[in-house]
Structure formats: structure tokens, C-alpha cells
Amino acid sequence: MNRLSEGNIPVGPVEMVVLQSTSFCNLNCSYCYLSEESRRNKSAMAISTIETIFEKLLSSRYVDKTLRVSWHSGEPLILKPSYYREAIERILKIRDYYCLSDFNIRFDIQTNGTLINQEWCDLINEYGELLTIGVSCDGPASLHDLYRKNWSGKPSHTLTQQGMQLLCENGIDFDVIAVVSPESLEHPVEFLEYFSRFSKYIREFHFNLHDEIFIDSEDSKKIESYANKYDLFLRSLLNEISKHENKKFPQIRNFSIFYNMLFGEANGRQKYDARSMSKPFKTLSIEANGDLTTFYAGLTVDECKDLKDLYGDGKGLVVGNVLNASLDEIANSTKLQKIASDFEASHRACEAGCEYFNLCSGGYNLIKFRRFERFNVAQTPECLIHVKTFANTLLSHLNESN
Numbered sequence: 001m002n003r004l005s006e007g008n009i010p011v012g013p014v015e016m017v018v019l020q021s022t023s024f025c026n027l028n029c030s031y032c033y034l035s036e037e038s039r040r041n042k043s044a045m046a047i048s049t050i051e052t053i054f055e056k057l058l059s060s061r062y063v064d065k066t067l068r069v070s071w072h073s074g075e076p077l078i079l080k081p082s083y084y085r086e087a088i089e090r091i092l093k094i095r096d097y098y099c100l101s102d103f104n105i106r107f108d109i110q111t112n113g114t115l116i117n118q119e120w121c122d123l124i125n126e127y128g129e130l131l132t133i134g135v136s137c138d139g140p141a142s143l144h145d146l147y148r149k150n151w152s153g154k155p156s157h158t159l160t161q162q163g164m165q166l167l168c169e170n171g172i173d174f175d176v177i178a179v180v181s182p183e184s185l186e187h188p189v190e191f192l193e194y195f196s197r198f199s200k201y202i203r204e205f206h207f208n209l210h211d212e213i214f215i216d217s218e219d220s221k222k223i224e225s226y227a228n229k230y231d232l233f234l235r236s237l238l239n240e241i242s243k244h245e246n247k248k249f250p251q252i253r254n255f256s257i258f259y260n261m262l263f264g265e266a267n268g269r270q271k272y273d274a275r276s277m278s279k280p281f282k283t284l285s286i287e288a289n290g291d292l293t294t295f296y297a298g299l300t301v302d303e304c305k306d307l308k309d310l311y312g313d314g315k316g317l318v319v320g321n322v323l324n325a326s327l328d329e330i331a332n333s334t335k336l337q338k339i340a341s342d343f344e345a346s347h348r349a350c351e352a353g354c355e356y357f358n359l360c361s362g363g364y365n366l367i368k369f370r371r372f373e374r375f376n377v378a379q380t381p382e383c384l385i386h387v388k389t390f391a392n393t394l395l396s397h398l399n400e401s402n
């Protein structure tokens with residue numbers, strides 16, 4: 001269902017609200033997308049801000065029947081379990097006031113896992129299905145600790161692994177997000193094998209490529225060699241999974257999304273195409289100070305410092321602040337409509353010029369702008385790696401297995 005803003009851009013419904021409870025982090029991972037200044041800032045989102053957000057949202061026309069609330073960005077477990085208990089209870093109270101009984105709300109927390117203790121496990125078990133947790137772990141210590149260190153340079157793997165083990169001992173299912181570094185590309189079996197020990201408890205497993213290595217490069221040989229390594233990495237994962245049919249590996253979401261795009265029934269399947277993924281208001285990301293971005297993650301001022309003046313207000317892609325603007329004002333703002341139309345120009349260029357369009361979840365609009373200073377262009381090195389290599393490898397593996 002689309003809510004039309006007073007302009008003509010379909011807005012919402014909101015499916016997910018990402019809350020930055022704090023930008024502070026106890027780790028200093030070398031690939032982190034947040035600045036050091038932000039990760040050392042101890043301020044937290046006030047509970048009153050959370051109340052304002054959900055008062056505005058749940059009383060609005062921008063929600064449908066489901067909503068996911070996710071604490072992500074910075075290390076959420078820096079704050080106490082009592083903070084999240086209070087936040088959840090206040091949000092549920094607001095839900096009970098504004099929403100019908102069939103309204104479905106879920107909460108999750110994405111953590112680096114190093115601070116998980118019994119108190120956190122008790123909180124998660126207290127809320128059952130309502131609250132889930134995701135852990136960021138990059139595989140065995142030999143891969144994880146290359147990048148994931150604390151501020152004194154000490155590795156974090158032991159603590160992250162202890163956190164995951166404690167979740168298992170408490171019977172808690174969890175999600176995993178893993179970053180695949182250039183070194184991990186060389187060790188696909190060790191990477192996958194590591195997570196298989198937690199398979200019983202891993203609900204969803206997703207990996208992201210850490211690819212700054214080629215992002216800064218215009219060197220086509222370097223990009224091609226990276227694509228070849230990625231192809232081999234993917235093939236090894238797929239072969240390993242097919243070779244050991246009786247062994248339980250975590251379900252790899254990157255693969256299941258792709259198969260769903262290929263084989264899912266058109267009517268019932270979730271849409272992962274670029275246009276659907278970056279629909280205004282589908283996701284709202286709200287920083288501790290109330291600044292709001294939408295379209296997709298990674299658009300905060302801190303993450304887009306180089307694009308601060310893109311829309312002439314010094315605020316990058318931020319479309320408003322929930323503390324001093326209504327959702328209608330934000331949805332109908334000239335700035336949101338301008339960003340949406342820039343992103344749509346990018347999708348149209350993809351649709352017209354790229355044969356992978358139907359298999360691409362996109363998200364490269366700003367990368368295109370950074371590279372070419374315009375949106376209406378298709379094909380970046382990121383497309384070659386993330387979309388084309390990925391799709392080609394999975395398709396050829398499917399063909400070989402049939």
C-alpha cells in the first residue's frame with residue numbers, strides 16, 4: 001500500500017525503523033563506516049525522543065500492519081538492558097493506544113557481541129519472539145581479529161565468541177552479519193566452517209564484502225582480479241554446502257534472496273529490486289539526536305560527509321528531525337522529493353542500460369554520483385562485483401548442478 005505524499009512520490013508504508021540508541025562503540029574496527037568522533041560520543045537517544053518518534057509514527061498514515069524496530073549503528077549494548085526494556089514498554093504502550101490488535105511489531109538489536117552477558121540473555125528471553133538479536137562476527141579469530149579490534153588495539157574475537165556461546169547456552173536463536181575481507185576471500189572453507197558450529201542457533205546469516213580495496217581504484221586489472229577472487233569464494237561456499245548435505249550450515253541470506261528473486265512466486269514474494277528497496281519511508285533511520293534519513297542505510301551526515309552540501313543545506317541526505325518536524329512535513333519536503341527523483345533517475349538508467357536490473361537490489365545511487373557526479377548512469381565497479389559476479393556465479397552453479 002502506498003501513501004501518496006502531496007507531491008507525487010509514493011511514500012511508505014514504513015516497514016522498518018532503525019534507531020541509533022548511541023553512536024558510541026567499545027570497538028575500533030578498521031573498516032567501520034562511522035567516524036571516530038561519532039564512535040567516541042557517549043550521548044544516547046533519550047527515551048522521550050523514542051516516545052516522540054512512535055507517537056508520531058503509530059498515529060500516522062505511514063504505517064501498515066507490520067513494523068520492525070531495530071537498534072543498530074554504534075554499539076547498542078553500551079546502554080543497559082533496562083534502557084531497552086523501558087524503550088520497548090513505552091513503544092508497546094503507544095502501539096496499544098493507536099493500533100489495532102492485528103498490528104505486528106518486532107524489535108531487534110544488532111551488536112558486536114562482546115558485551116553479551118546473562119542479563120542480556122535474560123532480557124531477550126523475557127520478550128521471546130518479540131525481541132531478537134544479531135551479532136557481527138567475521139568468522140574465526142584469524143579473520144575476525146584482522147579488523148575487529150578495540151581502542152587499545154586488542155582483538156575482540158574471544159569476547160564475541162563467548163557472547164555467541166552464551167546465547168546458545170540460553171537457547172537463544174540469533175542472526176549473524178559477517179564482513180568478508182580480502183583475506184577472508186582466500187579462506188572460504190574456514191569462514192563457513194566456523195559458523196557451522198553455531199548453525200543450530202543461527203536464524204539468518206548475511207555477509208557483506210569489505211571492498212574499499214577496489215572502490216578507490218580505477219585499475220581494471222585490480223577490479224577483475226577481485227571479481228575472480230569473489231567468484232572463487234562464492235563457488236567454494238556453494239560447493240561446500242552441496243558436498244556436505246548432512247552437515248548443517250547456516251542459511252545464507254545473500255543466496256536465499258537471490259533464489260527468491262529468481263524462483264519466488266511473483267505475487268507473494270518480497271521485493272528486493274532497487275526501486276522497492278529504496279522507496280522513501282520504507283525504512284526510517286533515526287540518529288540519537290532525532291535526525292532522520294530514509295531510502296536505505298548509510299546516509300547519515302557522518303557517513304556522507306563528502307556530500308554534506310549536495311542539497312544545499314549542509315545536512316547531506318538528512319530529510320528532517322523528528323523532534324521538530326511532523327512526518328507529513330518530512331514526507332512532503334522538497335528535499336525528500338528531490339532525493340527521490342535523483343534516485344529514480346538512477347533506477348531508470350539501470351533499467352534502460354543494464355541486463356542485470358531484475359536481479360539487482362541496487363543501492364549504488366550515491367556511488368554513481370561520487371564516481372560520475374550524476375545519478376543517471378548505469379554500471380560502476382561495484383556493480384561488476386556485487387551484482388554481476390554474484391549473479392553469474394550463482395547462475396552457473398545452478399546450471400552445473402542440474
Ligand code: SF4
Binds near residue numbers: 349362363378380384
Ligand atoms: S548492476 Fe549496477 S547498473 Fe546494473 S542494475 Fe544494478 S546498479 Fe544498475
